[in-house]
Amino acid sequence: MRVPADAEQIIEKLNEHGFEAYVVGGCVRDSLLGKEPEDWDITTSAKPGEVKAIFSRTIDTGIQHGTVTVMLNRQGYEVTTYRVDGEYEDGRHPKSVDFTTSLLEDLKRRDFTINAMAYNGREGLVDAFGGMEDLENRVIRCVGSAVNRFTEDALRILRAVRFSAQLDFRIEDETYEAISLIAPNLEKVSKERIATELTKLLLSGHPEKMKRVSDTGASRYISEPFFKAAVLSKGELRPLGCLPAVKYMRWAGCLRREQGETAADILRDLKMDCDTMDRVKILVSRWRTPIAAEKPAIRRVMNQIPGDLFDSLLCFQEVFAGEVGEGYGETLKMVKTLAEEIREAGDPVNLKELAVDGRDLMAAGMNPGPALGKTLNALMEQVLERPECNERAYLLRAAGLKNGIKES
Numbered sequence: 001m002r003v004p005a006d007a008e009q010i011i012e013k014l015n016e017h018g019f020e021a022y023v024v025g026g027c028v029r030d031s032l033l034g035k036e037p038e039d040w041d042i043t044t045s046a047k048p049g050e051v052k053a054i055f056s057r058t059i060d061t062g063i064q065h066g067t068v069t070v071m072l073n074r075q076g077y078e079v080t081t082y083r084v085d086g087e088y089e090d091g092r093h094p095k096s097v098d099f100t101t102s103l104l105e106d107l108k109r110r111d112f113t114i115n116a117m118a119y120n121g122r123e124g125l126v127d128a129f130g131g132m133e134d135l136e137n138r139v140i141r142c143v144g145s146a147v148n149r150f151t152e153d154a155l156r157i158l159r160a161v162r163f164s165a166q167l168d169f170r171i172e173d174e175t176y177e178a179i180s181l182i183a184p185n186l187e188k189v190s191k192e193r194i195a196t197e198l199t200k201l202l203l204s205g206h207p208e209k210m211k212r213v214s215d216t217g218a219s220r221y222i223s224e225p226f227f228k229a230a231v232l233s234k235g236e237l238r239p240l241g242c243l244p245a246v247k248y249m250r251w252a253g254c255l256r257r258e259q260g261e262t263a264a265d266i267l268r269d270l271k272m273d274c275d276t277m278d279r280v281k282i283l284v285s286r287w288r289t290p291i292a293a294e295k296p297a298i299r300r301v302m303n304q305i306p307g308d309l310f311d312s313l314l315c316f317q318e319v320f321a322g323e324v325g326e327g328y329g330e331t332l333k334m335v336k337t338l339a340e341e342i343r344e345a346g347d348p349v350n351l352k353e354l355a356v357d358g359r360d361l362m363a364a365g366m367n368p369g370p371a372l373g374k375t376l377n378a379l380m381e382q383v384l385e386r387p388e389c390n391e392r393a394y395l396l397r398a399a400g401l402k403n404g405i406k407e408s
């Protein structure tokens with residue numbers, strides 16, 4: 001396994017001071033799968049205070065959970081003391097923590113065999129629970145008793161489905177059975193943690209595995225409104241994988257049968273960020289409406305939604321073209337070509353690009369107030385229809401104002 005030089009250095013330094021240290025968890029799993037790990041976590045026999053005494057630059061990112069971040073070459077490495085923990089309170093950290101002096105004890109309390117391997121240059125791979133075999137057989141299996149692992153942290157139920165979707169692994173029988181049994185505990189897990197897992201699942205290569213969550217009955221304890229609204233039939237979920245792996249696109253795909261407002265409410269309940277919520281709302285409320293293959297109609301849509309969302313909308317409609325209407329795929333091709341031409345020509349599609357603004361109208365004699373906004377919108381409407389009208393003198397005349405007052 002190729003461990004980055006910085007992580008090696010941290011392990012060696014801990015060794016020099018008489019402590020054990022290994023890279024552990026997701027980074028070991030991903031390396032063995034030939035993927036580049038996002039971050040390298042280190043587990044050690046050193047207590048947080050001892051870690052801090054050894055390294056010159058550290059941050060107390062989770063000292064109460066035994067985690068100290070060691071900074072090396074502007075990169076942060078989470079160094080966590082061997083621990084055996086109780087309930088989890090967020091994705092990585094338990095509420096309470098008991099330290100242990102044994103690597104095996106630490107590995108034993110981890111969720112899945114594929115996540116319970118450690119490695120260092122001296123000892124090689126430490127794989128006490130058959131993680132490597134499960135990686136080879138493409139299996140998600142809890143370490144030891146699945147009931148116990150899920151009882152320690154019910155979010156692990158969703159993690160099991162999420163890893164099976166990310167890696168395209170099957171869930172081993174005992175683990176699968178324990179899901180239904182412990183699922184009621186999901187009711188106590190915070191919405192934020194749940195939403196993070198659901199997002200990872202939706203962004204995975206197999207978002208259709210979301211169906212697993214309802215098959216096991218776990219959906220009932222997560223978000224009734226979401227699972228009621230979500231398109232969950234396997235065939236209908238599969239196209240989600242054709243959408244770009246962009247958070248709001250995948251959520252919108254899953255909630256596409258809903259009204260925009262309802263979709264937003266569901267996401268609000270899951271404590272989703274506002275930007276995602278707004279984008280999902282726009283996509284969900286607009287995607288079923290076909291766009292006519294005519295430039296004014298296209299410019300109007302460009303005017304109505306934020307710039308970067310226009311392409312997302314077309315992409316979304318492309319994936320679900322059959323659901324928009326028969327033959328819509330062909331129309332969409334023309335829409336795309338015309339949209340390209342609109343952009344190349346630099347046609348004005350929003351108020352900022354209009355050749356007059358509120359100040360121009362006031363300088364030409366208009367009083368401030370709602371009428372001014374209405375006039376600007378009416379002028380915009382004209383320009384969306386005929387972009388060649390986007391000329392100051394023409395627009396002022398069209399607004400019923402005398403041209404040139406501003407200059408005089």
Ligand SMILES: Nc1ccn([C@@H]2O[C@H](COP(=O)(O)OP(=O)(O)OP(=O)(O)O)[C@@H](O)[C@H]2O)c(=O)n1
Nearest residue numbers: 025026027088091092109110111115116153156
């Ligand atoms: N509820 C949890 C969360 C984490 N872990 C352990 O902590 C490691 C790191 O957790 P995390 O960073 O959340 O997951 P990764 O496995 O690294 O995967 P990803 O980064 O894709 O979430 C996991 O590999 C696993 O050993 C666990 O046992 N139970």
